[in-house]
Amino acid sequence: MKIKQISVFLENKKGRLYEALNVLAQAEINIRALSIADTSDFGILRMIVNNPEKAKEALEGAGFTTKITNVLAVGVKDKPGGLAEVLKILYEGDINVEYVYAFVEKSGEEALVVLRTNNLDKTIDLLQQKGVKLLDSKTVESL
Amino acid sequence: MFWNKEIETLPKEKLKELQLERLKKVVKYAYEHVSYYRKKFEEAGLKPEDIKTLEDIRFIPFTSKADLREVYPFGMFAVPLSEIVEIHSSSGTTGKPVVIGYTKEDIEVWKEVMARSLTMIGVTKDDIIQVAYGYGLFTGGLGFHYGALAIGATIVPTSAGNTRRQIELMRDFGTTVLACTPSYALYLAEYAQDEMGIDPRTLKLRVGSFGAEMWTEEMRKEIERRFGIKAYNVYGLTEIIGPGVAHECPAQEGLHIWEDHFYAEIIDPETGEPLPEGERGELVLTTLTKKGVPMLRFRTRDITAFVSRTCPCGRTFIRIERIRGRTDDMxxxxxxxxxxxxxxxxxxxxxxxxxxxxxxxxxxxxxxxxxxxxxxxxxxxxxxxxxxxxxxxxxxxxxxxxxxxxxxxxxxxxxxxxxxxxxxxxxxxxxxxx
The missing domain is CATH 3.30.300.30 (ANL, C-terminal domain)
Incomplete structure (x- = not known):
């Protein structure tokens, strides 16, 4: 149930985010979800895209440092407390969240979030036991 | 392997005798032929005959890069220009350049020390050596050229730059020896891999001689790993002769100075006093055989120390550590x-x-x-x-x-x-x- 996320190292320099996204546009990559973690010197652009391998190739070809990591795509109820419910399961299961961010799209009545924890396998087990919906890569890529 | 085994393994005492004999000669020669030295000696109240032992060298005033700039262009020449067959010059980024002229004999000495240096790391007439040091006023390119010429190796004189072609030629000609700056070597490896899809390890390169800039043991390992070669350190400077003042042997634990041609001291850069063996300080060099521009106690500004251990390679010539810095890079x-x-x-x-x-x-x-x-x-x-x-x-x-x-x-x-x-x-x- 893991999906692939691509991350890109960005120096805090004018135009670098645009350049990275422009490379993806040229390669006709569709971005499904995106977040930026930033410090005063650099940022990490994390994305879920329709074709991670192609995105990686295009970005590295343009001189960017990238990395593909496994994350989860979780469906949460699109109402107050929806995400909190999921996080509670993790908290009780003693799992640490590394980061979480939202998809642009919804899946039916559910909002979608990207989730990365310190133990993905255990997270999958726990969430599935509790009936939380996890999307596989095929579903995500065809959103 | 030795180019000149008899000299390179000369017993220490014999070597010292030879050095003293040559030192006396060069001091007298410089005093008689270069007014700059005569003036300096007079100011110091010194006569060439006062130099009776090797230790007496400490009475001779230092020569600095600034001194050489002052006498631009030919003020240090000990022979008329008609006897000079080649001129080199170090870059003049901080003032006038330093100009050094070589006589025919000087070029022979240069050939000799570079041939010894390259033979020491296993280069023979069967090798193909790509000289990617700059050719021109800079001594790097031609110094290697002369050494390789003496050995009879096949020279590919690419000079520096044009990275893609450097790699193509290495691949197509089957280059076995690379000579360039260490940072350029790393750049070549990176370029081959990333821009041309050529794994540098698949090239026929066997050894490399790298210098003309500061580098570290870690960089050596990196170059060796990336190319799958043995990487050696070369040392030299235009003021003395160019590359070939000293070179590393297969032990890779310091560079042998060709002491029959160059006399080395290590001094405290602040006080100018000689340092005890093993202590780190500024390298000071005296040319023992140069005719065009004899150099007495030249302050190299390079920081190093003598390695006093006997070398397993069999050479008796003293070694210096890899250059640790420049007094002006501090x-x-x-x-x-x-x-x-x-x-x-x-x-x-x-x-x-x-x-x-x-x-x-x-x-x-x-x-x-x-x-x-x-x-x-x-x-x-x-x-x-x-x-x-x-x-x-x-x-x-x-x-x-x-x-x-x-x-x-x-x-x-x-x-x-x-x-x-x-x-x-x-x-x-x-x-x-x-």
Whole structure:
């Protein structure tokens, strides 16, 4: 149930985010979800895209440092407390969240979030036991 | 392998006798033929006959780069121009250039010391040597050229630059020996791999002789790993002869100085006093056989130390450590002396980091600050800020432990720092600009 996320190292320099996204546009990559973690010197652009391998190739070809990591795509109820419910399961299961961010799209009545924890396998087990919906890569890529 | 076994393994005592005989001769020669030396000797109340032992060399005044600039262009020449067959000059970035003229005999000496240097690392007439040092007024290219010519190896005189062609020729000609600056060697490896899809290990290269700039043991390992070769250190400077003053042997533990032609001392750069063997200080060189421009006690500004252990290679000639810095590269930050190589060493101790860095000195609030910019590598990049920050702090800590000063490390994108085809510019001092 893991999906692939691509991350890109960005120096805090004018135009670098645009350049990275422009490379993806040229390669006709569709971005499904995106977040930026930033410090005063650099940022990490994390994305879920329709074709991670192609995105990686295009970005590295343009001189960017990238990395593909496994994350989860979780469906949460699109109402107050929806995400909190999921996080509670993790908290009780003693799992640490590394980061979480939202998809642009919804899946039916559910909002979608990207989730990365310190133990993905255990997270999958726990969430599935509790009936939380996890999307596989095929579903995500065809959103 | 030896080029001139008899000389290279001459017993120490015999070598000292030879040096003394030559020293007396060159002192007299310089005094009689170069007015600059005569003046200096007179000022010091010294006569050539006063030099009776090797130790007496300490009475001779030093010659500095500034002295050589003052007599631009030919003031140091001991022979008329008609006897000079070649002229080299070191770059004049900080004033007038230094001009050195070679007689026919001088070129023969140069051939000899470079042939010894290359033979020592196993180069024979069956080798194909690509000389990617600059040819021209800079001594690097022609020095290697002459040595290889004496040996009879096949020379590919590419000179520096045109990286793609360098690699194509290496591949197509089956080059076995590479001679260039160490930073250019790393750039060649990177370019071959990333831009041309050629694994440098698949080239026929066997050994390399690298110098003309400061480099570290870690950089050596990196070059050796990337090309699958043995990398050796060469030392030389235009003022003395060019490359071939000293070269590393297969033991890779210091560079043998060709002492029958060059007399070496190590002094305290502040006081000018000779240092006890093994202590680090400034290398001072005297040419024992040069005719065009004899050089007495030239202050190289290079920091090194003698290696006193007997060398397993069988050569009796003394070794110096790899150059540790330049007296004028010494960065004084908050009153502490440090050298770029110390920072490089610390950086390379952190796994997965590549030796592409730049040191930037600023003085934002009347206090010196050092920023070290290092290129992010694929190996250490993470999708988590925490991990990158940990890495950054780890490097900062390693540097602080090595040099004793807190620095700020900034990770920058790969290939964003300037690459040079000659000497890498490692330090940018902005303290004077604010």
């Amino acid at each position: 960065i004084k930050v908050r009153g502490v002396m440090l050298f770029p190589y110390q920072i490089e060493k610390a950086i390379l101790e952190v796994q997965g980091i590549e030796p592409h860095y730049q040191i930037i000195l600023t003085r934002p609030h009347y206090l010196d600050e050092i920023e070290v910019q290092i290129e992010m590598s694929k190996e250490v990049f993470s999708d988590e800020v925490r991990k990158i920050e940990e890495l950054r702090r780890k490097i900062e800590k390693r540097i602080e432990e090595t040099v004793g000063i807190r620095v700020k490390v900034t990770l920058v994108e790969p290939k964003s720092l300037p690459r040079s085809e000659g000497k890498a510019k490692r330090v940018i001092d902005k303290r004077g600009l604010s």
